[in-house]
Amino acid sequence: MPRTILQIVLMTATVMVGAGCATSPLISGDVFRESSSDVANRAPGALSVPQEAATGERIDPLQMRVQADYHFALGESYSLEGNGARAIEEYKLTLVYDPRSAVVRQRLAREYVTQGLISEAMEQAKLAVEYDPKLVEAHMLLGGLYSALKMYGEAMEAYRRVLGLSPDHPDAPLFIGAIYAEQKRYPDALAQFEALARNKGNRSPHVAWYYVGRIQLEEGREGASERAEKAFLNALDAKPGFVDATLALGQVYESRNNRARAKQLYRNHQEKSGPDAGVADALGRLHLEDEELDKAFEQYEVIEARDGEDLNVKVKMAFILIEKKKFNEAILKLEEILARAPHSDKIRFYLGAVYEEIKDYKGAIAQFARIPVGSSYYAEGVIHSAYLHKLGGDHESAVRAIEAGIRNQPEHPQFYALYASFLDDLKEYEKGVRMLEGAVLKFPEHAQLHFFLGSMQDRLGAADKTVRSMRKVLEIDANHVQALNFLAYTYAEQNKELDEAEAMVRRALELQPNDGYILDTLGWVLFKKGDTAEAVKALEAAYKAQPGESVIAEHLGDAYYKLQLPEKAKRMYQRAAETETNDANARKIRNKIVSIDQQQQTVGLPGPNARRPASEK
Numbered sequence: 001m002p003r004t005i006l007q008i009v010l011m012t013a014t015v016m017v018g019a020g021c022a023t024s025p026l027i028s029g030d031v032f033r034e035s036s037s038d039v040a041n042r043a044p045g046a047l048s049v050p051q052e053a054a055t056g057e058r059i060d061p062l063q064m065r066v067q068a069d070y071h072f073a074l075g076e077s078y079s080l081e082g083n084g085a086r087a088i089e090e091y092k093l094t095l096v097y098d099p100r101s102a103v104v105r106q107r108l109a110r111e112y113v114t115q116g117l118i119s120e121a122m123e124q125a126k127l128a129v130e131y132d133p134k135l136v137e138a139h140m141l142l143g144g145l146y147s148a149l150k151m152y153g154e155a156m157e158a159y160r161r162v163l164g165l166s167p168d169h170p171d172a173p174l175f176i177g178a179i180y181a182e183q184k185r186y187p188d189a190l191a192q193f194e195a196l197a198r199n200k201g202n203r204s205p206h207v208a209w210y211y212v213g214r215i216q217l218e219e220g221r222e223g224a225s226e227r228a229e230k231a232f233l234n235a236l237d238a239k240p241g242f243v244d245a246t247l248a249l250g251q252v253y254e255s256r257n258n259r260a261r262a263k264q265l266y267r268n269h270q271e272k273s274g275p276d277a278g279v280a281d282a283l284g285r286l287h288l289e290d291e292e293l294d295k296a297f298e299q300y301e302v303i304e305a306r307d308g309e310d311l312n313v314k315v316k317m318a319f320i321l322i323e324k325k326k327f328n329e330a331i332l333k334l335e336e337i338l339a340r341a342p343h344s345d346k347i348r349f350y351l352g353a354v355y356e357e358i359k360d361y362k363g364a365i366a367q368f369a370r371i372p373v374g375s376s377y378y379a380e381g382v383i384h385s386a387y388l389h390k391l392g393g394d395h396e397s398a399v400r401a402i403e404a405g406i407r408n409q410p411e412h413p414q415f416y417a418l419y420a421s422f423l424d425d426l427k428e429y430e431k432g433v434r435m436l437e438g439a440v441l442k443f444p445e446h447a448q449l450h451f452f453l454g455s456m457q458d459r460l461g462a463a464d465k466t467v468r469s470m471r472k473v474l475e476i477d478a479n480h481v482q483a484l485n486f487l488a489y490t491y492a493e494q495n496k497e498l499d500e501a502e503a504m505v506r507r508a509l510e511l512q513p514n515d516g517y518i519l520d521t522l523g524w525v526l527f528k529k530g531d532t533a534e535a536v537k538a539l540e541a542a543y544k545a546q547p548g549e550s551v552i553a554e555h556l557g558d559a560y561y562k563l564q565l566p567e568k569a570k571r572m573y574q575r576a577a578e579t580e581t582n583d584a585n586a587r588k589i590r591n592k593i594v595s596i597d598q599q600q601q602t603v604g605l606p607g608p609n610a611r612r613p614a615s616e617k
Contacts, residue, residue, distance in 0.1 A: 064097050064098075065097075067097045068094050068097040068098045068101075071090045071091070071093040071094040071096075071097070072090070072091070072094045072104060074086075074090040075087045075088075075089075075090035075091040075094060075104075075107065075111075076107075078090060079107070079110075079111060084111045084114045084115050085115065087107075087111045088108060088111045088112065088115070091104055091107055091108040091111065092108065095108070100131050101131070102127075102128040102129070102131040102132030102135045102138060103128075103132075103135070105124045105125070105127045105128040105131065105138070106124070106125065106128040106135060106137055106138040106141060108124045109121040109122075109123075109124035109125040109128060109138070109141055109145075110141060112124060113141075113144075113145070118145065118148070118149070121141075121145055122142075122145050125138055125141050125142040125145060126142065128141075128142075129142060134165055136162055136165050136166050136169065139158050139159075139161050139162045139165070140158070140159075140162055140171065140172065140175075142158045143155045143156075143158030143159045143162070143172075143175060144175070146158060147175065147178075147179060147182075150182075152179050152182065152183055155175070155179055156176060156179055159172040159173075159175050159176050159179075160172075160176075168201060170202070170203060170204060173192060173196050174193075174196070174207065174208070174211070176192055177189050177192035177193045177196070177208075177211060178211070180192060181211075181214075181215050181218065186215055186218070186219040189211075189215050190212060190215055190216075193208045193209075193211045193212045193215065194208070194212055196208035197209045197212060197234070197238075205234075205235075205238045206235040206236070206238035206239035206242050206245065207235075209231050209232070209234040209235035209238060209245070210231070210232065210235045210242070210244055210245050210248065212228075212231040212234075213227075213228040213229075213230075213231030213232040213235065213245070213248055213249075214228075214248065216228040216231060217248075217252075225252055225255065225256065228248075228252055229249060229252050232245045232248050232249040232252065233249065236249070240272065240273070241269065241272060241273035243269070243273075243276050243278055243279060246265060246266070246269045246279060247278055247279065247282055249265060250262040250265050250266055250282055253265065254286075259286055259290065262282075262286060263283060263286055263287075266279050266282055266283040266286075267283065270283075270302075275302045275305075275306065277302070277303045277306050277307060277310075280299040280300070280302040280303050281299070281303060281313075283299045284296045284297075284298075284299030284300050284303070284316070287299065288316070288320070293320050293323060293324055294324075296316075296320060297317060297320045297321075300313050300316050300317045300320070301317070304317065309340070311337055311340060311341055314333060314336065314337050315337060315347070317333055318330050318333040318334050318337065318347075318350070319350075321333060322350070322354060322357075325357075327354050327357050327358045328358070330354050331351065331354055331355070331358075334347055334350060334351040334354065335351065338351065345371050345372065345375040345376070345377045345378075346377060348367050348370055348371055348377075349367070349368070349371060349377040349380060349381055351367050352364045352365075352366075352367030352368045352371075352381065352384065353384070355367060356384060356388065361388045361391065361392055364384065364385075364388055365385050365388055365389070368381035368382070368384050368385040368388075369381075369385060373408045373409065378405075378408070378409060379405065379409060379412045379414065379415070382401060382402065382404070382405035382409075382415065383402075383405075383414060383415070383418055385401045386398045386399075386401040386402040386405070386418060386422070387418070389401055390422065390425070395422065395425065395426060398422055399419075399422050399423075399426075402415055402418055402419045402422060403419070406419065410442075413439065413442075413443045413446045413448075413449060416435065416436065416439040416442075416443075416449055417448055417449060417452055419432075419435060420432050420435065420436055420439075420449075420452040420453075420456065421452075423435065423456075424455070424456065424459070429456050429459040429460050430460065432452075432456045433453065433456045433457060433460065436449060436452055436453040436456060437453065439453075440453055445476055446476075447473045447476040447477040447480050447483070448473075450469050450470075450472045450473045450476065451469070451470070451473045451480065451482055451483050451486075453469045454466045454467075454468075454469030454470045454472075454473065454483070454486065455486070457469060458486075458490070463490065463494065466490060467487065467490060470483045470486055470487040470490070471487070474487070479507075479511055481508045481511050481512050481518070484504045484505065484507055484508035484511075485504075485505060485508045485517065485518050485521050487501070487504055488501040488502070488504040488505035488508070488521050488522075488525055489501075489505075489521045489524065489525075491525075492521065492524045492525045492527075492528045495528055498525060498528055498529050501525045502522070502525050502526070502529070505518060505521045505522045505525055506522065508521075509522060514541075514545060515545070516541075516542045516543075516544075516545030516546030516549065516552065517542070517546065517549075517552075519538050519539070519541045519542035519545060520538075520539060520542035520546070520549075520551065520552045520555060522538045522542075523535045523536070523537075523538030523539035523542055523555060523556075523559065524539075524555050526538060527539075527555070527558065527559055527562070532559055532562050532563055533563070535559050536556070536559045536560065536563065539552065539555050539556040539559050540556060542555075542556075543556050543572075547575075548579055549579070550576045550577075550579040550580040550581075550585070550589075551576075553572045553573075553575045553576035553579065554572070554573065554576040554589055556572045557569045557570075557571075557572030557573040557576060557589075557592065560572060561592075561596070566596050569592075569596060570593050570596050570597075573589050573590070573592050573593045573596075574593060576589050577589040577590050577593070
């Protein structure tokens with residue numbers, strides 16, 4: 001989500017209020033005095049001296065000062081180290097010895113902000129400005145807290161007090177303009193930032209011009225893009241190499257679909273100002289979108305060189321290597337990512353997929369096996385694993401893998417579909433039917449599961465059940481090409497509903513033109529309807545598309561024979577017999593050749609369910 005102007009400006013608030021460091025107090029005799037020339041960064045002052053409860057004796061003021069300085073110094077040290085919790089402890093101990101120190105309360109408020117304790121921060125910031133109404137940093141911090149809480153009136157008052165104390169303050173005017181923008185008071189915001197940009201005394205006009213451009217885009221009036229472009233160019237004139245303005249101007253060019261100009265802008269920045277991660281990321285993205293993979297990779301190398309811990313960039317680099325089929329390099333990069341993020345299931349899945357690409361099936365299976373059950377990549381990992389076991393000829397492991405998937409995540413219908421294909425390979429049709437009958441009850445609207453069920457019912461010769469299952473598929477998905485083709489062929493084999501069969505197969509052909517198996521079904525339906533001449537046209541087209549399919553060659557031979565073209569029929573039967581893998585079917589086809597040679601008239605053709613459609617062999 002894009003940040004608002006106020007959010008961008010506020011990002012600098014914590015840094016700004018914590019920029020100072022404490023100076024040592026000036027000591028004159030027994031009196032603790034602060035440097036009047038360094039109000040922003042003074043050490044704890046105005047020590048109050050507690051009374052001893054039992055004796056009424058005064059504690060040594062020097063010892064009090066020493067303790068205050070000691071805890072304050074520790075607080076500053078912990079703060080610089082980023083140890084906010086310890087810094088808070090030390091600042092609070094400082095307040096034991098100097099409870100009215102505005103600087104300490106301002107520092108404490110700042111640390112509360114870093115810990116997300118906004119109400120505590122607000123309390124301390126208010127006390128800071130109460131104890132020292134002239135402490136600019138406390139007013140700035142208070143303004144930032146009000147802004148974060150969308151208390152814009154109070155925030156505006158805090159920043160105006162800053163300007164009253166320090167008219168040339170560099171940041172307060174920016175915050176005022178940002179609040180106007182947040183309130184969508186765009187004319188006021190533009191006036192504020194344009195005045196800052198043109199102020200000769202402003203040491204950062206480039207920042208003001210940048211916000212002018214941002215507001216123009218956010219307001220979105222006619223011509224906003226052109227005015228924003230001019231503002232960003234002014235920012236770059238004021239400070240060449242200003243990264244934020246470069247990126248914003250690039251976005252303007254991209255919004256106009258002028259990608260070439262955006263690329264040139266980013267390249268010019270790199271040539272003149274050196275590498276920058278943000279610019280490299282923007283340029284890399286454009287190259288990637290334009291499929292300029294080598295150039296994109298170069299930009300991501302720039303980012304990686306500056307921040308070797310940026311895993312997102314390493315992932316992009318790995319995917320580019322995969323796309324370029326540099327699989328061994330991709331494996332190294334993915335393994336490097338996994339070493340830093342061992343629980344990244346996404347990376348582990350892609351590492352497995354790359355091993356699969358280089359046919360290191362054991363390596364791939366090992367990676368897929370490490371994807372936990374709760375992962376969004378678990379199902380895909382199981383499917384790949386099971387498939388690779390099958391490719392390796394280990395059908396038992398393939399079945400075990402898919403059965404484990406069903407046990408662990410029974411809500412995934414693709415598990416049941418793959419399981420059905422394995423059982424089909426193993427010719428365990430009855431087990432497959434039982435499993436699929438349960439699956440379609442669990443997923444009644446899953447068309448493919450009903451299709452697999454019908455296919456297996458056909459294997460068992462249950463023609464009526466096959467028809468019911470295929471009709472259920474078409475209820476769910478009227479354009480299911482496989483079911484249209486299968487049911488049309490089944491009707492042709494049964495020699496019934498031939499008009500409906502022709503309509504279905506023609507619909508399948510519209511959805512999947514020039515498919516050899518569908519053309520074969522069309523030819524066979526026409527043959528059964530007695531339209532042999534048209535059947536030959538369809539079957540010749542089917543044979544041209546699938547010349548190695550035995551069933552198609554046999555059907556074409558039958559059609560030639562019926563047209564009294566015995567020599568052509570014999571050639572087709574010979575080719576069908578040569579490509580037939582089932583010995584019984586091959587003998588049956590050769591018998592047709594013998595019949596022709598003996599000039600015996602063929603009586604009938606294979607009965608129902610004797611042969612499946614070519615697409616289902």
